Amino acid sequence: MYVCFLSVIAVRCSSVEQKIYVELNSTVPCVRLLNATHQIGCQSSISGDTGVLHVLETEADLDWILSTGPHPPYMVVMEAAFFTRSTMVKMKNSSRVAGVAVIKSNTGPTEGFSPHTSCPNQNTGVYTEHYGPELANCNNTVWNPLGNGLSYEDFAFPIFSLKDDNQTQVIRKCYEDHNMRMNGSAPQYPLCAMQLFSHMHAVTDTVTCMRRTDLQNSFSINPEKLCDPLSDFNVWTSIRPLNNSIKGHKENESVVIAAARLDGRSFFWDIAPSAEGTVSSIVTLLAAAQALYPVALEAPPQRNIFFTFFQGEAFDYIGSSRMVYDMENSKFVIDLDNVHSLLEIGQVANLVANIKSVASSLNLSLNEPSATQALPPSSFQRFLRVRPVPGLVLADHQASFTNRYYESLYDTATYLNVTYPSDLSPEQQLEYETEAAKSLTQVATLVARSIYKQAGGEDRFLNNITADTKTVAKLLYGFLIMSNNSWFSSLLPPEALGRGSILGLVITHIINTLTSVTRFVQFILANMTGTVTKLNQSQCQNPKDVPGESKDLYSYSWVSGPVSVNGTTDPYCVRSSVHLSKALSPAFELTDYGSREYSTWTESRWKTIRARIFLVASPQLEMMTLGVGVAVLLVSLVVTYFISSKAELLFSATREPPNTTY
Numbered sequence: 001m002y003v004c005f006l007s008v009i010a011v012r013c014s015s016v017e018q019k020i021y022v023e024l025n026s027t028v029p030c031v032r033l034l035n036a037t038h039q040i041g042c043q044s045s046i047s048g049d050t051g052v053l054h055v056l057e058t059e060a061d062l063d064w065i066l067s068t069g070p071h072p073p074y075m076v077v078m079e080a081a082f083f084t085r086s087t088m089v090k091m092k093n094s095s096r097v098a099g100v101a102v103i104k105s106n107t108g109p110t111e112g113f114s115p116h117t118s119c120p121n122q123n124t125g126v127y128t129e130h131y132g133p134e135l136a137n138c139n140n141t142v143w144n145p146l147g148n149g150l151s152y153e154d155f156a157f158p159i160f161s162l163k164d165d166n167q168t169q170v171i172r173k174c175y176e177d178h179n180m181r182m183n184g185s186a187p188q189y190p191l192c193a194m195q196l197f198s199h200m201h202a203v204t205d206t207v208t209c210m211r212r213t214d215l216q217n218s219f220s221i222n223p224e225k226l227c228d229p230l231s232d233f234n235v236w237t238s239i240r241p242l243n244n245s246i247k248g249h250k251e252n253e254s255v256v257i258a259a260a261r262l263d264g265r266s267f268f269w270d271i272a273p274s275a276e277g278t279v280s281s282i283v284t285l286l287a288a289a290q291a292l293y294p295v296a297l298e299a300p301p302q303r304n305i306f307f308t309f310f311q312g313e314a315f316d317y318i319g320s321s322r323m324v325y326d327m328e329n330s331k332f333v334i335d336l337d338n339v340h341s342l343l344e345i346g347q348v349a350n351l352v353a354n355i356k357s358v359a360s361s362l363n364l365s366l367n368e369p370s371a372t373q374a375l376p377p378s379s380f381q382r383f384l385r386v387r388p389v390p391g392l393v394l395a396d397h398q399a400s401f402t403n404r405y406y407e408s409l410y411d412t413a414t415y416l417n418v419t420y421p422s423d424l425s426p427e428q429q430l431e432y433e434t435e436a437a438k439s440l441t442q443v444a445t446l447v448a449r450s451i452y453k454q455a456g457g458e459d460r461f462l463n464n465i466t467a468d469t470k471t472v473a474k475l476l477y478g479f480l481i482m483s484n485n486s487w488f489s490s491l492l493p494p495e496a497l498g499r500g501s502i503l504g505l506v507i508t509h510i511i512n513t514l515t516s517v518t519r520f521v522q523f524i525l526a527n528m529t530g531t532v533t534k535l536n537q538s539q540c541q542n543p544k545d546v547p548g549e550s551k552d553l554y555s556y557s558w559v560s561g562p563v564s565v566n567g568t569t570d571p572y573c574v575r576s577s578v579h580l581s582k583a584l585s586p587a588f589e590l591t592d593y594g595s596r597e598y599s600t601w602t603e604s605r606w607k608t609i610r611a612r613i614f615l616v617a618s619p620q621l622e623m624m625t626l627g628v629g630v631a632v633l634l635v636s637l638v639v640t641y642f643i644s645s646k647a648e649l650l651f652s653a654t655r656e657p658p659n660t661t662y
Contacts, residue, residue, distance in 0.1 A: 020614050021612040021613070021614045022170060022174075022612060022613050022614065023610070023611075023612045024162065024167050024171070024611040024612060024613065025167065026162065026163040026165055026167055027101075027160045027161065027162055027163075027609075027611045028160065028161040028268045028269060028270050028271050029042065029158060029159070029160050029161075029196075029198040029268065029269055029609050030042035030155070030158070030159040030160070030161075030198075030267055030268055030269065031043075031198065031200065031269040031603065031604060031606065032200040032202060032603070032604040033230075033601055033602065033603055033604070034202055034204070034205050034206045034209055034227060034601070034602050034603075034604065035205065035206055035316075035599075035600045035601050035602070036205060036206055036207060036593065036594045036595060036596070036600040037205055038154070038204075038205055039154055039202070039203065039204060039205060040151070040152050040153060040154050041154065041155070041200070041604075042155040042157065042158055042159045042198065043155075043156070043157075043158065043198055043199055043200040043604075044099065044157065044158040044196055044197055044198045044199050045199060046199045047199075048195045048196060048197035048199075048608075048610070049073075049075075049098045049099050049157055049158055049195070049196055050075070050098060050193055050194070050195040050616075051072070051073040051074045051075035051097070051098030051099060051193060051194060052071040052072075052073075052074055052075065052179065052191050052192070052193050052616070053074075053075050053077060053171070053174065053175050053179055053191070053192045053193055053194050053613065054069065054074045054075070054076055054077070054175070054179060055076075055077045055078070055172065055175050055179075056076050056077065056078040056079075056082050056087075057078075057079070057082075062082075062087065062090070064181075065091075065094075065096060065097065066090060066091070066094050066096055066097075067096075069096070069186070070186045071186070071187075071191060072095075072096035072097075073095070073096055073097060073098035074096060074097055074098060075098050075099050075100075075101065075193065075194035075195075075196070076091065076097060076099070076100045076101070077100075077101045077103065077162075077171060077175070077194075078100065078101070078102055078103065079102075079103050079105065080102060080103060080104060080105040080108070080109075081105075081109060083102045083113075084113075084148075085148040085149070085150050088100075088150060088153070088155075089153075091157075092153065092155055092156075097157060098157055098196075099157045099158040099159065099160070099194070099196045100157070100158075100159045100160070101159075101160045101161075101162050101171075101194065101196070101611070102159065102160070102161050102162065103162050103163075103164050103168055104161050104162060104163055104164060104271075104409060105164065105410075106164075106412065106414060107410065107414060108404070108405050108408065108409075108410030108415070109410075111146075111404075112146040112404030112405060113146065113148075113404070113405055113408050113410055114144055114146040114147045114148065114403075114404070114405060114406040114407060114408050115147075115148060115149070115150035115151040115266065115267045115407065115408055116144055116147045116149070116151055116152075116265075116406055116407035116408075117144065117147045117149050117151075117152060118138065118142050118143070118144050118145060118146075118147035118149070119137060119138035119142065119143060119144070119147075120143060120144060120147075120314075120377040120406075120407075121313075121314075121316050121317060121377050121381075122136070122137050122138060123316070123596070124316040124317055124321070124382075124597075124598070124599065125317075125375075125377065125381040125382075125385070126375065126381040126382075126384040126385045127374065127375075127381075132374070135374040138374075140372070140373070140374045141373065141374050141376075141399050141400065142400060143376055143377055143400055143401055144400070144401050144406050145400050145401075146404060146406070147406065150267060151265070151266070151267050151407070158196040158197075158198040159267075159268075160196055160198070160268075160611055161268045161271060161409070170613075171194075171613060174192035174613055174615075175192055177192070178190060178191050178192040178615065179191050179192050189616070189617055189618035189621065190615040190616060190617050190618070191615070191616055192613060192614075192615060192616075193613065193614055193615070193616040194611065194612070194613045195610075195611070195612050195613075195614070196610070196611050197608045197609065197610040197611070198606060198608075198609055198610075199606060199607070199608070200604035200605075200606050201224075201226045201227070201604055201605045201606060201607075202226045202227035202602065202604035202605065206227070206593050206594075206600045206601070206602045207593045207594050207600075209226050209227040209602060209604070210227070210588075210593045210602070211593070212226055213225050213226050213227065224605075225605055226604065226605060227602040227603060227604050227605060228602060228603055228605065229584060229585060229588045229601070229602050230312055230315050230318060230585075230599070230601045230602065230603055231312070231318070231582070231583060231584040231585075231588075232262075232263075232311040232312060232319075232516055232518050232583045233311060233518050233522075233580040233581060233582060233583050234262075234308060234309060234310050234311055234319045234322070234323060234580065234581045234582070234583045235262070235308070235309040235518060235521050235522050235525060235578065235579075235580060236306065236307060236308040236309070236578070236579055236580075236581060237289070237306075237307050237525060237526075237529055237576065237577045237578040237579065238255065238304050238305065238306045238307070238577055239292075239293065239296045239297070239300070239301075239304055239305040239306075240300070240304045241553040241554060241577040242304075242333045242334065242553070242577070243333070243552050243553055244333050244552055244553070244579055245552040246333075246552075247326075247330050247331055247332060247333065248330035248331075248332075248335055249330070249334070249335045249337055249338060250333075250334050250335075250338055253304060253334065253338050254302075254303045254304065254338060254340045255303060255304045255305070255306040255334060255338050255339060255340060256303050256304070256305050256306065256340050256341050256342070256343070256451060256454050256455045257306045257307075257308060257339060257341070257342040257343070257391075258285060258288065258289075258305065258306070258307050258308070258342075258343050258344075258345070258447070258451050259285075259307075259308050259309070259310060259320075259342060259343070259344045259345070259379055259380070260281040260282055260284070260285040260308075260309055260310070260344065260345045261278055261281065261282075261309070261310050261311075261313040261314075261319075261379060262278065262282065262309045262310060262311045262313075262319070262516075262517050262518060262521060263278065263311050263312055263313055263314050263315075263319075263517070264277045264278040264314060264407060264411070265314045265315075265407050266407060266408050266409040266411075267408070267409070268409060271409045272407075272409075273409065273411055273412045273413070273480065274407070274411055275411050275412050275413055275415055275416040275418070275480055276347055276403045276405070276406075276411050276415060276416055277347055277403060277406055277407060277411050279416070279476070279479045279480055280347065280348045280416065280440060281345040281346060281347065281348055282309065282475075282479065282517070282521065283440055283444075283472055283475040283476055283479065284345050284348050284440055284443050284444045284447060285307065285309070285345050285444075285447065286475060286521070286524060286525060286528060287440070287441065287444035287448075287467040287468065287471055287472050287475065288444045288445075288447040288448035288451065288467060289307050289448075289525065289528060289529055290467070290468065290471060290528040290529065291444065291445060291448040291465050291466055291467040291468065292305065292448040292451060292452055292465055293528070293529045295452065295457075295461055295464050295465050296452065296455075296457070298461075299457065299458065299461045301452055301455035301456045301457035302455065302456030302457075303340055303454075303455040303456050304455070305451055305452070305455050306334070307525070308323070309518075309521050309525075310323070310379050310583065311516075311518060311583035312583050312585075312599070313379055314407065315599055315601040316585075316598070316599035316600075316601065317379060317381070317382045317599065318583055318584070318585050318599045318601070319379070319583035320379035320382040320383070321382045321585065321586065321598055321599060322581075322582055322583055322584060322585060322586060323581065324336070324382050324383055324385075324386055325586040325589075325598075326581070326582075327339075328386065332581065333579075336383075336386065336387055336389070339383070339389055340390070340455075341389065341390040341391055341392075341454060342380055342383060342389055342390070342391035342392070343391065343392050343394065343447070343450065343451060343454065344378050344379055344380045344391065344392070344393045344394065345394055345447060346376060346378055346393050346394060346395035346396075347395050347396055347397065347401065347402075347403055348394065348395065348396055348440065348443050369398050369399075373398070373399070375393060376393055376395060376397070376401075378393045380392075380393055394443075394447065412480070413476070413480035413481055416436050416476075416480070417434065417435055417436045418434050418436045418437075418476050418477075418480055418481070419434065420432055420434070420481075426482065426485065427485075427486065429477060429481065430473075430474055430477050430478075430485050430486070430487060431470065431473065431474070432473060432477075433469050433470065433473045434473060434476065436476060437469055437472045437473035437476055438469055438472075440472050440476070441467045441468070441469040441472045442467075444467035444472065445465065445466050445467045448465045448467060449462045449465050452465055471528075474487050475524070478520075479517070479520075483520065486562070486563060488520065488524075489560060489563070490559070490560055490561055490562040490563070490569070491523050491524055491527045491559055491560075492519075492520075492523050492559060492560055493523070493557065493558055493559055493560065494558070494559075494560050494569070494571060496519070496560075518580075522578060522580065523557060523559065525576070525578050526555065526557050526559075526574050526576040526578040527557075527559065527574055527576075529576055529577070529578065530557075530574040530575055530576025530577075530578065531574070531575050531576070532572050532573070532574055533556075533572075533573045533574070533575050534573075535549075535556070535573040535575075536573070537558050537571065537573070539573070540556045540557070540558045540573035541556070541558060543556045543575075549575075553577065554575050554576060554577055555575075555576055555577070555578055555579055556573055556574070556575055557573070557574045557576070558571060558572075558573055559571060559572060559573075559574055585598045585599040585600065585601070586598045587599060587600050
């Protein structure tokens, strides 16, 4: 009976809460990040921040919010066009702003928008005061001239991104009904208000956060982490398998590295489409690997070809610096002495003799920058920081980035010109060859042939190396439009398709997230470069028990396979040389949290990310309600005391003693 009573109370409370609040589900927050020296990002107070809702549409609205509006603090809802550095800095410096909600737009401002810095990763590349000081700190070239540094500001209030959907219309309706100014006069109560929850546990910097976390681990019975190092995995494979159980130098092994980055970022957590910034290079290198593998197996080049995808490069080269560190300390499958040269695929739109000769056969024009031109931000810089490795960065710019939306939420499929006719079904879109797919196919063919030639392959086999446009089209669709498609599903393990699936509408390219691009690239690369075996599921998952199979040379993946006509799948086992390696900064391996050599970025932990709107009464009515409540409480206490003190008189009754007969 007691349990039932509690259940009824809980249901009633929930029902009352639902009547008061409208929960906003399609929201993404800005979160707090920390490094060795400071913190960036956003957060709310521990109980959430609340303010009267105001939609920012004109300069007059901004003046109302910052100075003349009578109901501060305000929760500002703005279109993406107003989400600029100047506007946000004004709000940051005002005490009248409780938080900001930005309505996400599918297209960015025509003049461009990049919340990153103008000189990405400027302190962790090859150029320092000791080497190339004239090129350090972007003295020679400002790589990201549109960078406004907004992602590296520290805001004391929450900032959320809202999808432009039905819930946004609910917010607008609430604002128009209750908060809209009429003829310039202030609106009357009740007013529409918004509450945002995004309290962050970590403060100050990584050194402080990790020290507090270590102290909790040492002395607390139930330690609670305050922050986590940004970490994930690099993905790598090689034409000739390398024994992954033996670390360090490999005798008589020379490798040409082909590299690309996996990650990107934007101002908001979990929103990083990175179409031009990241996806173009991932797709190019995957397609190049697929085109190169069969020819390299049939006519092996003199040198081994090593494909790698680095994670965490947006945060001071986490993945590449870790691989170089492991190579230096004999903790990786090869060392730096095994590296012959490196070709990195940057933002695609220069080993120079080999790649130019291949480009001419494909009707592609390549320009070589001058000798005084600095190397653009790239993973290659982490190799050069240790030793002079020959290499090349292939990009669509000679000087400043051509990407107008670098590391922003607008670097989308639309910006990369990945668009589809409106009458196509999802399956037809998957197969549709966009102009972007055709262009990247040519670049992938160029890369594959150049790598093969650089590795010592014979020229007579070059024409046999051609990337497949259909594959490039599918990759672009999966990475930018919908990852939950039939082709991606067939390449992933069955457990990835069930509950807790890594499949979603769009893949995120942010490090430290559950739907990270890493697993997709791992399995796609395995299917593209591996061999389908006859192993059953048990053998595939335990290959060491199978004669002739080697877990040291190969990895084994049990994948779903294509869906048949009757809706069932036919899983199979893929043997490949695809492996994962840590993408965790060496600073955390060395417990050097204040390192100036390696990345020290961490992400704060949090408990609740939540947004809701509701109607708020005037302060006078709230005070009157409180006063009435206090008065009722006092009266009830007096009445209770009176009744309690007179209980014998009020509740006693004279009763005749019973007559008992024995």
